[in-house]
Amino acid sequence: MPRLVERHEPDLVSFPAEGHERIVAAMGEDLQNPWENGLGRRLAGLALIAAACFASSQIRLLVPIVQQRVTMFWPPAGIALAAVLLAGEWVWPAIALGSLLVSFSTGTPLVAAVVIAAGNTLSALAGGWLLRRMGFRNGLERVRDVLGLVAFGAVLSPLISTLVGTAALHLAWEVPSERVVRSALSWWLGDAMGVLLVTPVLLTCGALPIRPLRRERALEAAALGLCLLAVGALTLSSWSANPTVHPPLAFTLMPFLVWGALRFGPRGAAFTTFLAVGIAFWATARGLSPFALGTVEERLMYLYSYTAVAVMTSMLLAAVFAERKRAEEMHIRLLARESEARAEAEAANQAKDQFLAALSHELRTPLTPVLAIASGLAADARIPPEPRRQLDVIRRNVELEARLIDDLLDLTRITRGKLDLRLEVTDLRKVIEHTIEISCEREMAAGRLRVVTDLAPEDHRLWADPSRLTQVLWNLLSNAVKFTPAGGTITVRSRCAPDRLELQVADTGVGIDPEVVPYIFDAFEQGRMRGPRRTGGLGLGLAISKAIAEMHGGTLSVASEGHGHGATFTLALPRGRDLPAIVPTPEEPAAPVLSVEIENPKSKIQNLRILLVEDHADTAEAMADLLRLLGHEVTVAGDVATALAAGEAAASGGGLDLLISDLGLPDGSGLDVMRSLARFGFPGIALSGYGMEEDVRRSHEAGFRRHLTKPVGLPQLQAALREIAGAGE
Incomplete structure (x- = not known):
């Protein structure tokens, strides 16, 4: 007979989480009434289940009995299993009561009725237990649930009621032995049909949400x-x-x-x-x-x-x-x-970009007046040699600090894939010579180190980003200078192939321990790079250099025989295709080296009327003094409104040649100043602590000819002025 399925806590509110609202609604009860947690609600539920089992058993009046007191379709079996699955094991008294009522209505003896009721109840409880063990879900929305209901609910669990029930029939009515097996098969099939047809209807109604x-x-x-x-x-x-x-x-x-x-x-x-x-x-x-x-x-x-x-x-x-x-x-x-x-992530990256830009600006801005004052004083011939040397120390360390900021920003760009290369035909020989000059000149002049070049005679041109290539070579040479003791030698040699250029930077320094070599190009590994001595730096240069080499399609590797035997870094780069033919050009004077001290501070381009827009008071004062040292007339403004008023007043009187403006201003942006004053036709130089690629791009779009990233010393400023003035001739 019946059994109902689904298991929940055996307390008074233990109707299952799935479907208990619908069971209560079917009984016409309000969830908020006083019976909700009382005995009355439980008794009403049991009565409803027992009545459903008894009423559905009357199907025997419509469907004929095929064996001794056995019908071919028994809905109470499906109701009982559904009740256990939806409400829990506590409904077993209702299942037993319903079975007893059915047996009494058919004239079954008391003992046989009790035995049949026990079999039907155990069958429903066993089916529910088996299904729950397999993780059954009442909604039948999974293939495994359907197969589980068929296997455990319709095939296995009815065997209990079948065996117990046919045994009771055999004892009560003395069914002939040859008919017991046929009666058992009919009993089992009737229960199985009840489970297959009735249980899914009740489960899907009780477990799945009913929506209009x-x-x-x-x-x-x-x-x-x-x-x-x-x-x-x-x-x-x-x-x-x-x-x-x-x-x-x-x-x-x-x-x-x-x-x-x-x-x-x-x-x-x-x-x-x-x-x-x-x-x-x-x-x-x-x-x-x-x-x-x-x-x-x-x-x-x-x-x-x-x-x-x-x-x-x-x-x-x-x-x-x-x-x-x-x-x-x-x-x-x-x-x-x-x-x-x-x-x-994009918002976080954007916030990170904004943070890095702001951090860069805030870190660079205080360095700008220091570098400007140090550069200006060091270029003054009236300064004695000893103070000049001290000023040179200040200048170098400010530039080193700016380099560390650049390295941090470059590493961030590389890890996020935002470092762009501007490829052009580049003469590697000139890059090597220029980089040696700016990175090793001081040590060479002092006689501390010897730098030897062994460059192949072949053409050294290739497709590359010259500024990034200079950065790689500067890192390699600076690294060699740092770890090579006095009297040592740094050798720069090149080898050329039709499709590839190879550059080696070898030193006679402290060398690299074998266990450190695999980590030499990892960021922030400076602490264990070479030997026990802790050196300055964050360990970013080599990581950035390797990434830049790989972005060019090349490689950067290192070899060392161990501590005390020096190290050799090898940079291999592809040449690229379609290099233009070499066109002989007359000898030109070498471009000024930005880090070389200027002997004569007087600029060749004098008497420019410059509007300097800078909200940082110390930077404004230092930059104005530096520009005046170069022989220019300077007007200073600290915000957009003042800058626009001064620019329009000067331009209307024909008295403005150049705009130099910071980008971050209290009441707007230097970009706004450039756009507003661009109609007067004078050029502009952006001078800002914001140095990301996007900042440079926006500066050029606003009309600035150059974008200088703070801190800026005298050589960089003079070179930019010469470029702007030369372009206007």
């Missing part, structure tokens, strides 16, 4: 039901006199089962299957087609086969599509989360 159907969906559901009834009526008629076509006629309802499964999910599949198979049971009981063929056993074989095929087809199809729908929804949710995560 839209008008279109309601009309579709009504059309589906009418089509099932209409086609069922045609199938069950006697229009065909050939009995061999009767069984296939039953399968004309299959398309409607598929319709219900695909369009209405597991609940639709359960209801359409119940209706279609119910029609088949009724027809079989009345001796109508499609199963009015052969003996009772043959008709039942057709009927049970049809039921199994219908239930498995519709419920499995609904579960497959439910799983697919969940997978698609999960995919959509994952895409949405990915999109949100990407947006958050």
Whole structure:
């Protein structure tokens, strides 16, 4: 007989989390009434279950008994299993009571009735326990749940009630032994049919949310039901006199089962299957087609086969599509989360960019007046040699600090893939000579180190970013200078191949321990680079250099025989294709080296009328003094409004030649100043602590000819002025 399924805590509110609201609603109770946690609610639930089991047992009046007191379809079995799954094991008294009422209504002796009730109750509890052990979900929205219900609920658990029940029948009515097996099979099949047809309907109603159907969906559901009834009526008629076509006629309802499964999910599949198979049971009981063929056993074989095929087809199809729908929804949710995560990451990156830009600006701005004053005083011939040397120390260390800031920003750009290369035909020989001059000149002049060049005579041109290539060589040479003791030698040699250039920087310094070599190009590894001596720096130069080499399609490697044997760094770069032919040009004087001290501070380009826009008071004063030292007339403004007023006043009187402006101003941006004053036709130089690629791009778009990143010394400023003035000639 019956048993109901789903397990929850055995207290008074232990209706399962899934479906307990619907059980209460079915009893017509308000969740907020005083019975909610009392004995009355539990008793009402038990009474409802027992009444449902007893009422559904009256199906025996419609469906004939096929063996001794055994019917071919037993709905109480499905109700009992559904009750256990939806409410929990505590409903077992209702299952037992319902079974006793049914037995008493059929005149079963008391002992046999009690035994049958025990078997039916144990069958339902066992089925619920087995299904819960496999992680069963009442919604039947997974293939494993459908298969579990068939295997454990419809096949295994009814065996308990079958064995106990047939034994009771045999003892109570002395059923002949030869009929016991047939009675047991009929009992088992009746219970199995009850589970297959009734349990899915109750589970899907109790576990899945019930939402009002839209008008279109309601009309579709009504059309589906009418089509099932209409086609069922045609199938069950006697229009065909050939009995061999009767069984296939039953399968004309299959398309409607598929319709219900695909369009209405597991609940639709359960209801359409119940209706279609119910029609088949009724027809079989009345001796109508499609199963009015052969003996009772043959008709039942057709009927049970049809039921199994219908239930498995519709419920499995609904579960497959439910799983697919969940997978698609999960995919959509994952895409949405990915999109949100990407947006958050982009926002975080943007915030990081803004933070780095602001950090760079704040770190560079205080260095600018220091470097400007040190450069200006060091260039003054009236300064004695000793103070000049001290000023040179200040200048070098400020430039080193600026280099550390650049390295941190470059490393951030590289790790995020935002470091761009501006490739052009570059003469590596000139890059080498220039880099040696700016990185080793002081040590060479002092006689501390000897720098030897061994450059191949072949053409050294290749496609590269010259400024980034200079940065790589500067890092390699600075590294060699740092770790080579006094009296040592640094050798720079090159080798040329048709498609590749190779450059080596070798030193006779402290060398590299073998265990450190694998980590030499890792960022922040300065602490264990060479030997026990801790040297200055963050260990970023080599990491950045390797990344830049790889961005050029080349490699950067290192070799060392160990501590005390020096090290050799090898930079290999592809030449690239379509290099232009070499055109001989007359000798030109070498461009001024930016880090070389200027002997004569007087500029060749004098008497420029310059508007300097800078909100940092110390920087404004230092830069104005430096420009005046170069022989220029300087007007200083500290914000956008003052700058625009001064610029328009000077331009209207023909008295402005150049704008030098910071970008970050209290009431706006230097970009606004440049755009507003661009109509007067004078050029501009952006002078800012913001030095990211995006900052440089915006400066050029606003109309600035040059973008100088703070701190700026005398040589850099003089070179920029010469370039701007030369472009205007």
